[in-house]
Amino acid sequence: MPSLWNCVLSATLCLSLLWHVLAQQCSDSxxxxxxPDNNTCLACKDGWTLHNSHCVDVDECDTTSSGCPSNTYCFNTEGSFECRGCDSACVSCMGSGAARCKKCASGYRMSGAKCVDIDECGENELVCPGLNEFCVNKEGSFYCECAKGFHRKDGVCKAIQTTAAHEKGLFDDIQDEEVEVLQQMFFGVILCALATLAAKGDMVFTSIFMGAVAAMAGYWFSDRGDRLLDSVLRGH
Known part of the structure; x- marks a missing residue:
């Protein structure tokens, strides 16, 4: 008897193991x-239904069981489904793209079987009624842009205030050496004029001429002397 029970127990374990192996090898559905094969199903997983010993995908989108929220549509997958967003042109839809809209969103209108953008700028000239602004169309809407040289402030396009660039004067970039040359030229012109008048025998202008020459010579020698002294002190 013990040997018989051992055989029965062994057979049961073998059948259980065989069933487990067969279950492990079943198809995904x-x-x-x-x-004879793993597609011969006895029961199906969720999202599948048994038909002639085979599991067939259940199209949840053909039923009311999907429960997708508004502005989305049901997309069937193997053994399940997904809720995907409608196109931006749609308020509600039956599938992907603007041609599957049930109703058009604001800024769009139905043209044939498709929701298309409304060009507010082309249809309404007063869509941007303010001065110095113009309309720019975009998908589903538009906006008002200020003209060049203007910016929006307090809801109104106002001229951009620019600071005038400083204009350089005639002598702004002049160097010290150039100033000295100009001074010498100026004194030279004065001396020439005085010399001309002195040559005519006018004693007043002769005196002025001689004084100017003396002053010019004194200035020149004084300036040269200062430079020479500075050079000596610096050791050059």
């Missing part, structure tokens, strides 16, 4: 299977 089968919950349990049997028969």
């Amino acid at each position: 089968c919950k349990a299977c049997g028969g």
Whole structure:
């Protein structure tokens, strides 16, 4: 008797192991299977239905079981489904793209079987009624842009205030050496004029001429002397 019970127990364990192996080898859609191949299903997983011993995908989108929220549509997948967003041109839809809209969103209108953008700028000249602004169309809407040289402030396009660039004067970039040359030229012109008048025998202008020459010579020698002294002190 013990040997008989051992045989029965062994056979039961073997059958259980065989069933477990067969269950492990079932196709992805089968919950349990049997028969000559793993597609011969005895029961199906969720999202599948048994038909002639085979599990067939359930199209949840053909039923009311999907429960997708508003402005989305049901997209069937193997053994399940997804809720995907409608096109931006749609308020509600039956599928992907602007041609599957049930109703058009604001800024769009139905043209044939498709929701298309409304060009507010082309249809309404007063869409941007303010001065110095113009309309710019975009998908589903538009905006008002200020003209060049203007910016929006307090809801109104106002001229941009620019600071005038400082204009350089005639002598702004002049160097010290150039100033000295100009001074010498100026004194030279004065001396020439005085010399001309002195040559005519006018004693007043002769005196002025001689004084100017003396002053010019004194200035020149004084300036040269200062430079020479500075050079000596610096050791050059």
